Amino acid sequence: GIPKTKRFAFYDQVHTTGMDIEHTPNAMAIQTLGKDMTFRDFSQGAYRMRGIGQGQTVQLLVIPEVYDLMMRSLAPVRKNPVTDDHAKRPVADVLIDVTAWLLLNSIRSEHTQHNQLALQSCANVWRKHAYETLRERLPEFRVEGTPSEAAVRALKVFQEPVDFAVRGTVPQPMMFSECIASFVERHEEFITTDGAKTIVHGLVDRARSEDELNKPVIDVQMVQEQEEEREQESEKEKEQEIEMEKFVDLAYSRDDELAVPWAISSLKDFVRSSQFYKLSDFHLYKRRPLEFPDSLMLSRNFFNPKWAGHRRIK
Known part of the structure; x- marks a missing residue:
């Protein structure tokens, strides 16, 4: 080995x-x-x-x-606050x-598992009642039978729908006690016995008492989220600045600046020579041309009037 x-x-x-x-x-x-x-x-x-x-x-x-x-x-x-570089x-x-x-992180993980256990404990209460309802109405689910609305609602208790809807607004953060109370309210139909109500209300009350203790932590987390949003906005502004710099670079682009060769014989008809134009028409971007005699011509290989944006003269 x-x-x-x-x-x-x-x-x-x-x-x-x-x-x-x-x-x-x-x-x-x-x-x-x-x-x-x-x-x-x-x-x-x-x-x-x-x-x-x-x-x-x-x-x-x-x-x-x-x-x-x-x-x-x-x-x-x-x-x-820590201001020194991590290397120092x-x-x-x-x-x-x-x-x-x-x-x-360990505390956060344990807290998440604790909340999940509370939700499962609540769901276990009404699922027991829904299960008994399904056992009583089992014949309704046969081929020739038609299940009643009560049986269908009991069956839906065991279903976990997957929602693919995309909200148009950012959802507001909710306390865990509010989430579990809403969870209980949706299944109140199957919380009928005194024992079931005692268990569910006890879990909701415990969640509310824990939320009272966690309020300062939640406030800190909201502040952190706001700071992260500010950082993201500043990053977007930096990206926009970079895009503007790229745009400026494009404005100073020197593409298509290779010299275009032309034949000496084209100088016979100097006026019709396409490689030249009047020097009096020469001007930089957003600048006025200077006055020159019409006999003075300028080569397009030096400065092409079709170029747009800011240019640097060779």
């Missing part, structure tokens, strides 16, 4: 957990950060080096986009920021 000193091992995030490949005692690993990485994912990747701290080392590589995202996420909790910052400070950002 390949000796350890000449071996290169690549770990992707999916297959990192549980992988145990033996490396040399002084092996060095290069680890990258992803925008959705959590602290657990980071730790699992780093500890593929079983001898870390005992000779084996880990070098962390962060692309500029992820670094900027990390700085924006941590900006609301900083006492003093102490390594320890950057590692602290990385750890804090990964923990923040």
Whole structure:
């Protein structure tokens, strides 16, 4: 096999957990950060080096986009904003920021899973009742039968429609308690028993209490989104400036400026020679021509009057 000193091992995030490949005692690993990485994912990747701290080392590589995202996420909790370039910052400070950002991503991931579990718990309540309705009305779904509206509504509870409609306006952000309350209201028909109502109302009340605690965080996120929108607008303005510069470059374009050869015999009829025109007709863009005698002619190879826009004289 390949000796350890000449071996290169690549770990992707999916297959990192549980992988145990033996490396040399002084092996060095290069680890990258992803925008959705959590602290657990980071730790699992780093500890593929079983001898870390005992000779084996880990070098962390962060692309500029992820670094900027990390700085924006941590900006609301900083006492003093970071103004130094990342290359000039102490390594320890950057590692602290990385750890804090990964923990923040972990909290966000857990919060998302918690909200999803709340929605599933609510849906489980009315799906039980809808399932019982379908069992009672099963004969209606036979070939010769016609299902009633109640049976069809019970069946739709288990369907998850995919909406391809594109809204004409940007949807306003909603609190999670508002989302789950709207979810409950649409299926109120199947929340009939006291036990079901207690479970659903308890989940809605808990979501509202959690939203009260998360309001400052949501406000910070809205501020961050507004800042990102400003950055996008500034980028668009820069792109427009670049387009204007390109337009100016086109205005100074020097295409079709190759000299067109002409025969000496054409000088016999000097007036009809198409390669010349009167010098009194010569003028630059948006400039008035000067007065010259009609006997003075100018070659089109020097300046063609068909050229449009600003020109630089040879």
